[in-house]
Amino acid sequence: MRLALSIALSAAILSSQAALAATLFVTNERDNTVTVLDSETLAIKKIIQVGARPRGIVMSPDHDEIFVCLGDDNRIDVIDTKTLSVSRSIPNVPDPELIATDPKGERLYVANEEQSQVTVIDRATGKIVGTVAVGGEPEGLAVSPDLKTVVNTSELASMAFFINVKTLKIEADVLVDQRPRVAQYTRDGKQVWVSAEVGGTVSVIDARTRVIIKKIGFDIPGVQPELIQPVGILFSSDGKRAYVALSHANHVAVVDTKTLMPIAYVLVGERPWHMALDPNGTKLYVANGNTNDLTAIDLKTLKPIRSVNVGHLPWGVAAMP
Amino acid sequence: MFIAPSAGWAQSQPAAMATPIKHLRIVYLGKRYSEPVPLSLLDKPVYDKGIQGARVGAADNNVTGKFVGQETDLTEDILPQNGDIVAEAKKVFAAGNSLIVADLEAKDLLAVADLPEAKTAIILDIRTSDDDLRQEQCRANVFHLAPSYAMRADALGQFLLYKRWQRWFLIHGTKPADLAYTAAVKRAASRFGSRIVAERTYAYSARARTTDTGHQQTEQQMALLTQSVPAYDVIFVVDMDEVFGEYLLFNSFDPRPVVGTQGLIAVAWHRSFEEYAGQEMQNRFEKFAHRTMTERDYEGWLAVRIFGEALLRTGATDTKSLRSYILSDEFNIAAYKGIGLSFRKWDLQLRQPILLAGPRALVSIAPIAGFLHPKYLTDSLGFDEPETKCHFAK
Numbered sequence: 001m002r003l004a005l006s007i008a009l010s011a012a013i014l015s016s017q018a019a020l021a022a023t024l025f026v027t028n029e030r031d032n033t034v035t036v037l038d039s040e041t042l043a044i045k046k047i048i049q050v051g052a053r054p055r056g057i058v059m060s061p062d063h064d065e066i067f068v069c070l071g072d073d074n075r076i077d078v079i080d081t082k083t084l085s086v087s088r089s090i091p092n093v094p095d096p097e098l099i100a101t102d103p104k105g106e107r108l109y110v111a112n113e114e115q116s117q118v119t120v121i122d123r124a125t126g127k128i129v130g131t132v133a134v135g136g137e138p139e140g141l142a143v144s145p146d147l148k149t150v151v152n153t154s155e156l157a158s159m160a161f162f163i164n165v166k167t168l169k170i171e172a173d174v175l176v177d178q179r180p181r182v183a184q185y186t187r188d189g190k191q192v193w194v195s196a197e198v199g200g201t202v203s204v205i206d207a208r209t210r211v212i213i214k215k216i217g218f219d220i221p222g223v224q225p226e227l228i229q230p231v232g233i234l235f236s237s238d239g240k241r242a243y244v245a246l247s248h249a250n251h252v253a254v255v256d257t258k259t260l261m262p263i264a265y266v267l268v269g270e271r272p273w274h275m276a277l278d279p280n281g282t283k284l285y286v287a288n289g290n291t292n293d294l295t296a297i298d299l300k301t302l303k304p305i306r307s308v309n310v311g312h313l314p315w316g317v318a319a320m321p
Numbered sequence: 322m323f324i325a326p327s328a329g330w331a332q333s334q335p336a337a338m339a340t341p342i343k344h345l346r347i348v349y350l351g352k353r354y355s356e357p358v359p360l361s362l363l364d365k366p367v368y369d370k371g372i373q374g375a376r377v378g379a380a381d382n383n384v385t386g387k388f389v390g391q392e393t394d395l396t397e398d399i400l401p402q403n404g405d406i407v408a409e410a411k412k413v414f415a416a417g418n419s420l421i422v423a424d425l426e427a428k429d430l431l432a433v434a435d436l437p438e439a440k441t442a443i444i445l446d447i448r449t450s451d452d453d454l455r456q457e458q459c460r461a462n463v464f465h466l467a468p469s470y471a472m473r474a475d476a477l478g479q480f481l482l483y484k485r486w487q488r489w490f491l492i493h494g495t496k497p498a499d500l501a502y503t504a505a506v507k508r509a510a511s512r513f514g515s516r517i518v519a520e521r522t523y524a525y526s527a528r529a530r531t532t533d534t535g536h537q538q539t540e541q542q543m544a545l546l547t548q549s550v551p552a553y554d555v556i557f558v559v560d561m562d563e564v565f566g567e568y569l570l571f572n573s574f575d576p577r578p579v580v581g582t583q584g585l586i587a588v589a590w591h592r593s594f595e596e597y598a599g600q601e602m603q604n605r606f607e608k609f610a611h612r613t614m615t616e617r618d619y620e621g622w623l624a625v626r627i628f629g630e631a632l633l634r635t636g637a638t639d640t641k642s643l644r645s646y647i648l649s650d651e652f653n654i655a656a657y658k659g660i661g662l663s664f665r666k667w668d669l670q671l672r673q674p675i676l677l678a679g680p681r682a683l684v685s686i687a688p689i690a691g692f693l694h695p696k697y698l699t700d701s702l703g704f705d706e707p708e709t710k711c712h713f714a715k
Contacts (some may be wrong), residue, residue, distance in 0.1 A: 114604055117382055136384045137601055155598065155655075157385035159632070173388045175633065193701040198655040224698055226660040248659065 003048035022279050023320045025066050025079070025295055026287055028266055029052040034068060035232040035310040036084055037276055039319065040287070041177040042308045046084050050077045055097035057274075057316040060123065062107040066318055069096035069110065076121075078111065081320055090126040098182075098316075100141035100150070102165075109150050109291030110137040110167060118152050122169065123274060130168045134161050140183035142192060144207065151192050153180035159202075160194045162210055172210040178202040181231045182274075186257065187239030195230035195244060202230050202244055204260055214260050216244075223249045236299065237281035246288060252286055264302050268295040287314035343391045345382070345632050347625060348413050349375050349380075350433065351399040351424030352406060360563040362500065363616035371424040371447055372397060373610040374618030378625030389559040393629055399424070407432050419640045422624040423463075424448050424617070428515035434460045443638050443647070445627060447620035451501055455668040455704060459711035464647070464669045466620045466627075470505035472703035473587035476675040477557070477580050477686035478509035479701070483689045486554035487515040492569070493544065493559035495524045497668070502559045502582065503708070517557075519550040525564050534669070555582045570680075584679070587687070590619035591678035596686075599657040623656050623671075630654050657684075665700070668711040 021040035028035060032054060036046040050070035059066050059081070066079040067090075074094050080087035090108075097113040101123070108121040110250040118128040118138060135154025142151045143165070150163045153176075160183055162172040177199020184193050187205065192205045218228045229247035235257065236243070242255040244262075248271060256265040269288025272295070276285045284297040288307070293306040294314060358366045368506065375395060382393040395420070398407055406425065410433040411419070419442040423430055427449050434444055444463045446454070450470050454463070455546055468476075476680055481487060489510060493503045510517050523546060547556065547569070558571055558581040560566030566583030578584060592613040606614040606622075612623075631643045634651070653661030658674045665672055677685040687702060688694075694701045704710075 113598075114601055133389065134380055137598060154385070156381055158387065158655075159385070159388065161388075170388070175389075178653055178661055198659075198661045199653065200661075226697065229659070 011276075020280070023081070024276065024285055025057060025059070025292070025318045025320070026310045027057045027068055027315045027317075028313060029053055029055055029315045030312035033311055034079065035065070035314075037285070037294070038306070038311070039296075042294070042306055044308075044310070046231070047311070048079060048084060048086065050086060051075060051089075055109075055315045056096065057318050058099045058101050058108075059318040059320055060101055060304040063105060063320050065123075066320075067099050067101070067108060069093075069099050071095050071097055071113065073321040088126065090121060092123070092128070098139050098141055100143055102143040102147055102150075103145055104147065108163075109141045109143065109152075111141055111152060113137055113139065116154070118163065120152070132161075132163055132168050132170065134163075134170070135159050135173075139164055139181050140194065142183040142185050144185055145189040149207070151185075151194075153194055155179045155181065155197075158196070158199070158223070160192065160205065165173075167272050174203070174205055174210055174212065176205075176212070177201045177215065182233050184235065184254070187235050187237075193233050193242065195233050196230045197247060198311050199229055200228045200230065202226065202233065202242075202255075211252075215260065216255060216260055218244070218246060218253050218262055218265075220249055220251055220265050222262040223251070234275050234277050234284070238278065241299075243275060243277075243284055245295070247271050247273060250288075252284070252297065266297050266302055266304060268297070268304060269307055270294045274316040277318055283320060287317050289313045289315065292293035328369055331563060339486045341633065343636070343638055345391065345393045345420070345638055346418055347379070347393060347420045347422060347628055348396045348398055349422045349424065349621070350406070350410060350413065351397075351656075352404060352426070352429060353399060353402050353428060354525055355402060356560040357564075360565075360567045367612065367615060369610075370617040371398065371621040373612075373620030374606065374614065374623075375422055375625050376385045376621075377606050377618075378622040378629070379608050381622070382625060382629030383606075385629070389633065391629075391632055395625065402537075402687065407436065410436060412440060414442065419443065420628050420643070421445065422447060423619060424621070427451050427454055427458075430454070430463065431458065431460065434463045436690050437638060443628075443640055443644055445624040447526050447624050448619060449618050452704070453501070455670050455712040457712065460493055460684050461669075461713040462481065464664060464671070466671050467616070468587070468675050469670060469675065469703050470502045471508060474502065474505035474509035475512065475702045476587040476677060477585065478513040478515060479687050479689040479692050480585075480677055480685055481515060481555060481580065482513045483691065485547055486578075488514075488518045488551075488553040489515055489555055489557045490547070490550055491517045491520045491552040491557045491559070493520075494561065494564060495522050495560055496562060498561040499559050502561060504555070506557055506559060506581070507676055518553045521546060521550075522599075523560070523565050533543045533709075539568045544574050547572075548574035553577065556585055585684055586678055588677050588678060589673065589675065590614060591676050593678055593682050594657075594676055596683070597657045597659045602657050619656075623654070623662075626656070627654055660699075663697075665706070667706045667709045668704065670703060672697055674699060675702060 024037040026035045034048045051070035051268045056069035076090040095114040101214045119130040136156030139152035160174045177196030179198040227248040232245035244253040251265040270289035271290040272286045286295045293307040296305040379393045379395040406429045421444045558566040675687045693703045
């Protein structure tokens, strides 16, 4: 009886821990799959078959759906986070590479890599509500917290375009360094950070004046400067730190958002591109393309906890509470 | 008569109208040299290599340019084989042009570069690989985009050392280009501590692209060419005109891989290359030109992009500003190789990673991991600053 009680008790503890753990979704570009993991154990829960060349991945703000760009199938697959299966698809989205959602979760913005275009989609109906002609090989997308602006980067033009969400007209273009991959608004919405993969810098742009405040450079002892290739950018929950994945430098840089200076570099797997923050803010998950794994980083100690295999050429990550 | 527009009219114009569009005037200067047709029937003869890439480059520049009021105007000036390139170049310079994409062989390239009118021009050479042109015969107004023979041979040399395939059986043709590449292969062997255990030449010229029979002869000839040699690891073939190199694969007396100008080749671009968004470039080119992108197309694209990038960053269209930017430490051009490319100041050669491609797939990219250089890893390929024989006239 006492034994049974203690089993029941420990089961209850276990399940409450399980409830705290987040669920991670990783796109595997080479496998045409999305790997689903438990954030605590980093064990694979499921591998979901999706269409061809999954890259960009984003979760709806209500956590109900995950949207996956399928570059070679010209569509977006939508994963139901309850059933962990593809529940619907949004067709006729040419060569989608990266996807963003507005903070309300009403609209999706997709970069069409070969079309020099951004497509705007109504989330509920899956209908295309507009397109914006942008620079060549568009990629990065970020929607401002006030829902007024969407920023898109063009890798070929080395520009960040500020697009008015209402009119879908470009209001400003900001020249950054070579091959900008990712744009992110700071938590307070006052700045836009844009990574330049070949330029090796992150441009910090004033969101209001659209002028570059600073270009952040990186320097890792023993790493050849040309291998420092910033791609993914994420901000900590309190907004005090930024995490920048440095691709062929195999590190994630930690940047102080006040001084705009790098304060640490965390060694991860090879070719880290995109990342996700744990919903409780304590961990960072990094997709390493060339080592086929995902690294979890403890954000308190800034030490990698573990790396686990996920699939071939992991590209992007989303984390669901 | 000029009528000043009213304030109301002016206000209704888009902001971009306020500043006039800046035009980047580039002339593509080329000649239709007779080129060898590919030995393999799988490769179709292509007669517009280079210019098609330049056209895509201009289109790429203009996608960006429309946001910032810049426009690339590409003039195509391609002479017949017997055309007088010097007279044509004089006309081009006299018309005020100074940004040149040169699709010219060495002799013509130097004839154009040495014109007094060309002194302040920027000539981007997209065709040659001659080491001479980067060494004793270098010119202060000629930038070389294609990898030199030395860079190509070093790329293969690094790979073969990494594989420990260090005993090379060198088989080369006898034409001037064959001999130039052969010299680079010998240099690479000594740089990377590999050994050329045997050297043979193969001279053959008469050939039709297609014949009703013939493989029986090929089998015998290639076996004969490759027998009775000391133990070796690879055949290093140099056959620039594609006369016989392709036939060495699977026909050698001993079972050995073939590297060099056939088999595993060292190139700036290859149709099997997809990494670093290379797939997007391939798709964009194929959509435009309805054929696969050749190495010279890539160089043509790159040349126009280099001019476009210099204008984008400086806002200048004059040669002096563009040249000083291209040679500055800030200059860096992204070209689907993962890292930015820039020019070596000592010989104006573009430093770049080099693809090592097999007939059907990419094998590796040089510099091979582990080959280090104190400044740029890519400077481990070709003639480095301390070894240069290029001294520009002041």
